[in-house]
Amino acid sequence: MSADGPAVVAIGGGHGLATSLAAIRRYAGSITAVVSVADDGGSSGRLRELLGIPAPGDLRKCLGALLPSPSPLGRALEHRFAGGGELDGHAFGNLLIAALAATLGDFVAGMDEACRLLGTVGAVLPATTGPVVLKAEAAGSELEGQVRIMATHGITHVSLVPPDATAPHAVLEAIARADQIVLGPGSLYTSVLAACAPPEVSEAIASSAATCVYVCNLREQVPETEGYDVAAHVAALEAHGVEPDWVLADTGHVALGDVPPGSQVVTSDLAAPGGHVHDAALLEAALRRTVD
Numbered sequence: 491m492s493a494d495g496p497a498v499v500a501i502g503g504g505h506g507l508a509t510s511l512a513a514i515r516r517y518a519g520s521i522t523a524v525v526s527v528a529d530d531g532g533s534s535g536r537l538r539e540l541l542g543i544p545a546p547g548d549l550r551k552c553l554g555a556l557l558p559s560p561s562p563l564g565r566a567l568e569h570r571f572a573g574g575g576e577l578d579g580h581a582f583g584n585l586l587i588a589a590l591a592a593t594l595g596d597f598v599a600g601m602d603e604a605c606r607l608l609g610t611v612g613a614v615l616p617a618t619t620g621p622v623v624l625k626a627e628a629a630g631s632e633l634e635g636q637v638r639i640m641a642t643h644g645i646t647h648v649s650l651v652p653p654d655a656t657a658p659h660a661v662l663e664a665i666a667r668a669d670q671i672v673l674g675p676g677s678l679y680t681s682v683l684a685a686c687a688p689p690e691v692s693e694a695i696a697s698s699a700a701t702c703v704y705v706c707n708l709r710e711q712v713p714e715t716e717g718y719d720v721a722a723h724v725a726a727l728e729a730h731g732v733e734p735d736w737v738l739a740d741t742g743h744v745a746l747g748d749v750p751p752g753s754q755v756v757t758s759d760l761a762a763p764g765g766h767v768h769d770a771a772l773l774e775a776a777l778r779r780t781v782d
Contacts, residue, residue, distance in 0.1 A: 495519035496669035496781050499700070501617075501685045502526065503548040505767070506676030508555035510705060511612070513773040514672060515556065517781075521612030522664035523552045524657075526685035528624040528650065531637040533570070533580045537588050543597055544616045548681070550583035556610035563608065598658045615661050617685045623651040624684050636680050643713035647729065648679045650687045657690040665691070668700040670781055673734065675705045675768055678715050678723055683730050692731045703780045704734035704753070705773065708743040708761055720755070721747030728752075736780040738773070756780070 498518040500510050503526035514521055527544030529535060534547035550567055557564045567583030590607075591600030598619060605614055625632060626639045627647040633639060634651065665671065674682045686692050695702060704727060706720050715723070720739045727734060728750065737753045739746060740760040749755050758776050762769040 492517055492519055497664075497667055498522075498670045498672060499524060499664050499668040500672045501682070501691075501695075502674050502676040503529075503681035503685055504676050505551060506674055506681060506705075506707075507548070508551045509675065509768045509770055510672050510773065510777075511552060511555040512770040513768075513777055515611055516770075516774045517778055518612075518670075521556065522661070522668075523556070523612060523614045524617050524661050524664070524685055524691065525549050525552055525614060526681050527616040527618060528622050528636050528680070528684045528687075530623070530635050533584045535637075536580070537584055538621050541588055541592070542621060543588060543591055544618060544621050546584045546587040547581065549587060549601060549614055549616060550581060552614045553583065553604060553608055553610060556605075556612045556614065558609050558611055567608075598660070613660070613664070615658050615664075617657060617661065617691060618650070618655040618688050619658050620655065622655045622688075624680065624687070625649050625651050626679065636684070640677065640680050640711075640714050643716050645679050645714065648683050648687060650684075653689075655688050657688045657694075662690060662694050665694040665698050665700070668698060670777075671695060671698060671700045671702045672777065673702065673704045673727070673732070675707050677711055678707065678718070678726055680714065683726070683732075686730060686732050695732055701736065701780055702732075702734045703736040703738060703777060705760075705768070705777075706737060706739040706744060708740055708765060708768065710744070719745040719747035721749045724749055724753055738776045738780075740768075 529545035534545035571577040591597040
């Protein structure tokens with residue numbers, strides 16, 4: 491972390507946001523991760539249904555990305571219980587978040603305590619204060635649930651149930667004082683736009699004076715974004731009221747297309763060896779170029 495670095499808010503979910511956090515922590519003065527909590531699969535989905543809490547899985551990944559250094563406790567966050575029984579398949583980090591939320595009587599307070607306990611170098615916050623269901627419009631019909639939507643082609647719009655889901659006040663404060671907002675990478679509709687879907691969040695991004703940067707995926711995600719080039723990703727963002735100032739794209743892996751003129755495009759090598767995920771060091775260098 492840089493004492494005189496920018497205040498950065500990173501928005502999204504899953505492994506993609508964790509990669510962005512690994513890059514951002516190398517130059518930022520402060521970091522706030524705003525994480526989608528609409529997951530309804532695996533351990534997260536089971537805990538959400540059982541306890542009525544926001545899905546903790548993507549939050550857990552971001553906690554791990556902001557640990558000050560490797561540690562046994564950090565590694566334990568990703569430990570999954572096996573051998574059958576009620577704990578089978580649950581990640582310890584998900585259970586920790588659920589237990590802290592239950593103990594404190596508030597999910598956001600539980601995340602604050604998780605950050606304090608682990609000594610993270612930034613804040614990790616859910617995009618909504620309560621559990622939500624992701625809803626999508628595709629091919630003239632509506633469907634609900636992140637897992638179902640990820641397996642769907644032709645998505646035109648996503649939103650949340652309930653439609654008036656509220657964001658934590660700390661999220662809105664962080665966006666308001668941010669110097670840079672980083673979106674993605676990650677599943678376009680089920681991670682990035684799911685995290686932007688709370689009306690308060692998208693409105694806060696639109697009214698913020700921060701530089702907004704979209705980190706485009708390295709490839710299409712079949713079937714969710716099958717056939718998408720960079721321009722199609724940006725068009726989907728703009729259709730949801732999110733207009734990035736900068737777009738970072740590795741055109742060695744994804745076609746550029748006709749990106750709308752409102753976004754400045756930085757094309758650069760961003761992929762780690764193998765081309766499946768972003769390289770944190772390469773992403774850091776590209777993100778630095780967009781800081782005013």
